[in-house]
Amino acid sequence: MSISEKLSERNSGSCELCNAEPATHEYTVSPKNDDSIDNQVALCDTCLSLIDSKEAAHHWRCLEGSIWSPEPAVQALSYRILHNFKEEDWASNLISSVDYDENVIQWGMSAHEVPDVHTDAFGNKLENGDTVVLTQQLNVKGTSFSASKGTVVKKIKLVHDNAGQIEGKINDQVIVILTKYVKKSL
Numbered sequence: 001m002s003i004s005e006k007l008s009e010r011n012s013g014s015c016e017l018c019n020a021e022p023a024t025h026e027y028t029v030s031p032k033n034d035d036s037i038d039n040q041v042a043l044c045d046t047c048l049s050l051i052d053s054k055e056a057a058h059h060w061r062c063l064e065g066s067i068w069s070p071e072p073a074v075q076a077l078s079y080r081i082l083h084n085f086k087e088e089d090w091a092s093n094l095i096s097s098v099d100y101d102e103n104v105i106q107w108g109m110s111a112h113e114v115p116d117v118h119t120d121a122f123g124n125k126l127e128n129g130d131t132v133v134l135t136q137q138l139n140v141k142g143t144s145f146s147a148s149k150g151t152v153v154k155k156i157k158l159v160h161d162n163a164g165q166i167e168g169k170i171n172d173q174v175i176v177i178l179t180k181y182v183k184k185s186l
Contacts, residue, residue, distance in 0.1 A: 007037045015044035016074045017081075018062040027051070029073045029080075031110050041073050057085050067094060072104050079108035116163040124184040126166060130156050132182035140175055152185065153177065 003026045010016070015023045023042035032039035043051075050056040060081055067078045079100065085091035100108075118126040121135050134151045153168035156177075165176050 003042050007042050011042055015047050016042045017047045017066045029077045039073055041077050067098055075104045076108035080111055118158045118163050118179055120182050120184045121180050128158055131185040132156055133185055135181055135183050
């Protein structure tokens with residue numbers, strides 16, 4: 001595979017991670033797209049083949065050089081790979097030695113993020129608009145009523161940034177309900 005001339009020139013034709021082999025691949029650092037070389041890293045065959053390997057710590061010692069690259073894409077990818085080995089002293093020390101812009105760190109860590117998944121008391125995935133049934137009686141704070149076990153709550157809304165909560169309407173009032181007290185209606 002060939003890489004663009006501009007990307008190749010950025011590191012004199014060498015892999016931007018190991019600097020030991022010729023760069024032969026354009027690697028786009030997710031979640032960015034490949035519309036700009038600013039989102040890409042020039043990689044050799046070896047680095048590309050080991051990029052997702054958790055057993056290649058010995059190879060990734062080469063990041064001790066690339067972590068200092070002026071290119072944000074190389075910084076983000078180096079940070080991301082080092083994070084896979086953060087339990088090892090050499091990687092942990094290297095991570096703590098750099099002072100990256102917060103955007104570069106977020107870009108690098110985006111591959112490790114797990115999206116919030118709202119699930120009911122039985123592990124069923126909940127989505128906006130689902131109908132749920134309360135699995136126990138709930139005292140509704142700030143009101144004079146309680147919601148009895150078996151109450152059906154239609155068209156729920158997921159609470160952003162809190163996978164343990166949903167919003168639903170009971171007695172014409174929108175309330176926050178803990179997901180551990182509901183069962184999805186199938």
